[in-house]
Amino acid sequence: MIQAVAGKTIGAVLAERAATTPDAPFIHFGDDTITFADMQARASRAADGLRGAGIGHGDRIAIAAANSPDWLVAYFAAARIGAILVTLNVIYREHEFTYMLGQSGATLLLCDESAGGFDFRPFLADLAPQIPSVERTVFFGASDDDGWAALTASGTASDAPGDPAVSPDDPAVILYTSGTTGDPKGATLTHASLLASAAMQAERFEQGPDDVLLGALPFNHVGGLTCAVGSSLVAGGSVALLPRFHPDLVVDAATRGLTIFCGVPTMLRMLLASEAFAACDLSSVRLCVVGGSNLEPSLAEQVTERFGGPRLANLYGLSETSGASVISPASDSLAIVATTIGTPLDGVEARIVGDDGADLPRGEAGELQLRGACVAAGYWDKPAETAATFSDDGWLATGDIATMTDDGHLAVVARKKEMYVRGGYNVYPAEVENVLASDPAVAMCAVIGVPHATYGETGYAFVVPTPGTTVDVDRLMASCRTSLAEYKVPDAVEVVASLPMTPAGKIRKVLLEPTNRG
Known part of the structure; x- marks a missing residue:
């Protein structure tokens, strides 16, 4: 053909x-x-x-x-x-x-x-x-x-x-x-x-x-x-x-x-x-x-x-x-x-x-x-x-x-960079993080994929408040729904005091562990 x-x-x-x-x-x-x-x-x-x-x-x-x-x-x-x-x-x-x-x-x-x-x-x-x-x-x-x-x-x-x-x-x-x-x-x-x-x-x-x-x-x-x-x-x-x-x-x-x-x-x-x-x-x-x-x-x-x-x-x-x-x-x-x-x-x-x-x-x-x-x-x-x-x-x-393998079979052992797949759709955390970070109350944020019984994986966001402010989680979720396709909107947003960092100043997402998953 x-x-x-x-x-x-x-x-x-x-x-x-x-x-x-x-x-x-x-x-x-x-x-x-x-x-x-x-x-x-x-x-x-x-x-x-x-x-x-x-x-x-x-x-x-x-x-x-x-x-x-x-x-x-x-x-x-x-x-x-x-x-x-x-x-x-x-x-x-x-x-x-x-x-x-x-x-x-x-x-x-x-x-x-x-x-x-x-x-x-x-x-x-x-x-x-x-x-x-x-x-x-x-x-x-x-x-x-x-x-x-x-x-x-x-x-x-x-x-x-x-x-x-x-x-x-x-x-x-x-x-x-x-x-x-x-x-x-x-x-x-x-x-x-x-x-x-x-x-x-x-x-x-x-x-x-x-x-x-x-x-x-x-x-x-x-x-x-x-x-x-x-x-x-x-x-x-x-x-x-x-x-x-x-x-x-x-x-x-x-x-x-x-x-x-x-x-x-x-x-x-x-x-x-x-x-x-x-x-x-x-x-x-x-x-x-x-x-x-x-x-x-x-x-x-x-x-x-x-x-x-x-x-x-x-x-x-x-x-x-x-x-x-x-x-x-x-x-x-x-x-x-x-x-x-x-x-x-x-x-x-x-x-x-x-x-x-x-x-x-x-x-x-x-x-x-x-x-x-x-x-x-x-x-x-x-x-x-x-x-x-x-x-x-x-x-x-x-x-x-x-x-x-020796006979040419391929096995994928790690996801493409930080991407996760929600219900068959690829989600790149950086795109979601850009929306979250646009809120003045958010000093730092990170989004990861977590296991989900129906969708395979779904998004979970961590946000660090700007000093002297309070993060409005409902406002963040509403902003995501307005700016992004539904499948990219994280299922949950967790407010944390800080995020684990590498010596080079990058967020160590591998150490992030959700605490609010139901």
Whole structure:
């Protein structure tokens, strides 16, 4: 499959699917089914609408919306004209919107009118002075001139692959991943890198036209965009798409005859605890894929029993690898799946290096580095950060500490710097600490990840008061909820007199121990 997409653009691959299997289902969404030909027609009409709005090759279009067919139409339409989609999460708030829209230079924003009870129209109206690059906002579902339907109504359906000037090496997506400094970095994913990751995954999983993959992860995450939609596109299969994850929605999606479950451990735990899911027919599921962390043994046993003994596989990928880069081979036993993340995909090289950059012997722990066609082009407009992470000879420094066995299996032994994973979402403490530290009553703060029964890990904050002040914990929490996505908001804030420090003046987070956990 890798050779089949080499040298092609996303628009070209969709056009080929629409030409060879026009009536094959691509996206199942509620009661609707969209074929490859339907998606091609919608994307070409939407591309005309974007051109009419002044969007062209290289322009950035931001999108903040729940998973939907319209989201994908916008993605394929942008790809057809060589525009770059800047993917935002609907649970982002002021801090994320302001920084990401400004840093990317997005001129058009596509957005849901509301999501989860949050009304975006007044929010964006108030935010407008802080996002001067955004010249126009278009709302999905709106019936007025600001609506997506109005923008795309006059376009023409076409079976062409899009603008011939679009190159496989052109950026297609800017996907933000937070940094240890607290400033998010926009991983620049090209047509070629997105298709390479999707094709390598499809090949490892032997995905085909009869597969129906659960699309429960958000599209601003490579798990939703590449691992679900991209792999199904190149394999000719379909996606049972959910607007968000919820056990009841998964039960509905199962009626589509799911063959591949793709999610994170938190999703599995929530499903196994759901009464509705207990009665769900899962006999069609042949493969259960877990990303975000290893499938630990007790959970693996529960999944095997409930799903009827499907193949289990770990999937390791980063924003910087456009999606999957390491996956458990089909031959891996449950014991191997529980202790490793798998082996590099065909077309991906992996090495473990020491602090000096030299290769380490098998079995020794060091930084995991990856190289292959799936690696991103760097970070958008951040040359220093790009140079620090992406080498001139193609190696990506993942920042994860790992070991490699003699047969090439990889095991991650330490998290990327201080990052923790809450419910499948990466959280970088520095970003949360920046919000806490902006309060004048906070002299010093530190955020760590602590174990959580449902989410795997969750945030816990320690704050030291400024002399002569009293910390208002409720005010701090409210500030976090206003400025940050919900999953980044710490579960608790503990006021302490001091924090343990190193001789160099850095906080020794390893010594922090919560006292207020319930």
